[in-house]
Amino acid sequence: MFPAIAVAQxxxxxxxxxxxxxxxxxxxxxEQVVPRYGIPMQTIVAAKLGMLSAASAQSSDVQAVASANGxxxxxxxxxxxxxxxxxSFASMKQVNAGVLNVGYAEDGPADGQPVILLHGWxxxxxxxxxxxxxxxxxxxxxxxxxxxxxxxxxxLSPDTFRNAQQSICAEDVVNLMxxxxxxxxxxxxxxxxxxxxAATGVLWPDRVKALVLVSGYVIANVPANALPAPPxxxxxxxxxxxxxxxxxxxxxxxxxxxxxKLVWSLxxxxxxxxxxxxxxxxxxxxxxxxxxxxIHNYRWRIGLASGDKxxxxxxxxxxxxxxxxxxxxxxxxxxxxxxxxxxxxxxxxTGKYSHQILDGIGHDVPQEAPQAFADAIIEVAxx
Numbered sequence: 070m071f072p073a074i075a076v077a078q079x080x081x082x083x084x085x086x087x088x089x090x091x092x093x094x095x096x097x098x099x100e101q102v103v104p105r106y107g108i109p110m111q112t113i114v115a116a117k118l119g120m121l122s123a124a125s126a127q128s129s130d131v132q133a134v135a136s137a138n139g140x141x142x143x144x145x146x147x148x149x150x151x152x153x154x155x156x157s158f159a160s161m162k163q164v165n166a167g168v169l170n171v172g173y174a175e176d177g178p179a180d181g182q183p184v185i186l187l188h189g190w191x192x193x194x195x196x197x198x199x200x201x202x203x204x205x206x207x208x209x210x211x212x213x214x215x216x217x218x219x220x221x222x223x224x225l226s227p228d229t230f231r232n233a234q235q236s237i238c239a240e241d242v243v244n245l246m247x248x249x250x251x252x253x254x255x256x257x258x259x260x261x262x263x264x265x266x267a268a269t270g271v272l273w274p275d276r277v278k279a280l281v282l283v284s285g286y287v288i289a290n291v292p293a294n295a296l297p298a299p300p301x302x303x304x305x306x307x308x309x310x311x312x313x314x315x316x317x318x319x320x321x322x323x324x325x326x327x328x329x330k331l332v333w334s335l336x337x338x339x340x341x342x343x344x345x346x347x348x349x350x351x352x353x354x355x356x357x358x359x360x361x362x363x364i365h366n367y368r369w370r371i372g373l374a375s376g377d378k379x380x381x382x383x384x385x386x387x388x389x390x391x392x393x394x395x396x397x398x399x400x401x402x403x404x405x406x407x408x409x410x411x412x413x414x415x416x417x418x419t420g421k422y423s424h425q426i427l428d429g430i431g432h433d434v435p436q437e438a439p440q441a442f443a444d445a446i447i448e449v450a451x452x
Contacts, residue, residue: 218362274319337431
């Protein structure tokens with residue numbers, strides 16, 4: 070059976086006049102979510118076997134529609150990058166969490182299912198500026214933090230090591246959850262945010278309900294990264310090699326704005342963002358620790374910078390390439406190239422799983438395809 074959310078999406082695109090007959094329990098996710106897509110739905114409680122046969126013909130039609138649009142374990146859609154609808158969030162807040170004072174956006178009801186959305190480099194919370202209200206509208210409590218080195222997130226002490234290794238970024242998420250008294254959350258991320266979300270799910274599995282990960286399984290194996298990759302892969306990470314030099318540090322320090330704008334255009338060539346859109350994110354690069362965090366992250370990934378030794382046991386667990394047990398949706402875009410099929414990392418996910426391919430979308434998936442990203446969060450919440 071295809072997930073109800075996928076069915077609703079397929080019907081809204083292909084047969085908007087259809088009324089959906091749902092056979093199942095009252096008060097489930099299907100009853101709550103499907104009508105929000107504008108699809109009238111009648112629920113029949115399947116208390117008798119005869120009721121199931123009465124709905125069987127319509128169920129098969131719905132599956133055929135969903136199958137035609139890629140339902141099931143893998144879905145492929147062709148999309149055009151969206152223009153921004155929002156320029157700000159419902160509210161901005163600050164909270165002390167671990168070694169940081171974290172700046173974060175919040176939207177949605179305080180008692181809603183928590184969703185934490187994690188950005189990467191060279192992006193910031195505005196990657197989710199159109200995703201947050203979509204989720205808040207259907208009852209989720211959405212938290213979008215500036216990662217260490219971005220925006221209004223600052224270190225509480227000038228003496229703290231400006232460290233960006235993956236386990237400590239995952240710990241930042243748990244510390245934020247503790248500060249906000251969130252026991253368990255759905256995590257979604259892209260770029261470094263995807264790696265952070267996955268690492269959190271592995272290292273603190275009891276705190277993560279489900280995951281949406283752009284680019285799939287991107288947990289870093291630093292010892293393995295010491296070995297060279299094929300030439301095309303090396304070329305794709307040109308900035309990583311640049312950051313490994315003194316010239317690169319000086320160049321990024323002096324040209325942060327232009328450097329990051331170039332990266333945006335290279336990683337999302339079909340997304341014609343305007344200056345105002347980029348400038349909203351560029352303001353976050355003025356964080357006093359931005360350069361130090363970015364440089365440490367990329368040097369650490371290839372073994373040129375040390376992490377904090379007290380996190381060695383956590384890193385060794387991640388280096389081993391552990392499976393992710395939580396329900397997960399992975400999303401691939403044009404940026405992922407030959408890895409877009411997801412086959413290379415399918416065996417890394419042992420919980421309920423599906424994979425989506427968004428043709429026409431670049432690396433900044435939530436900002437270029439906010440509805441698709443929000444839909445993935447809603448869908449994985451029902452797994």
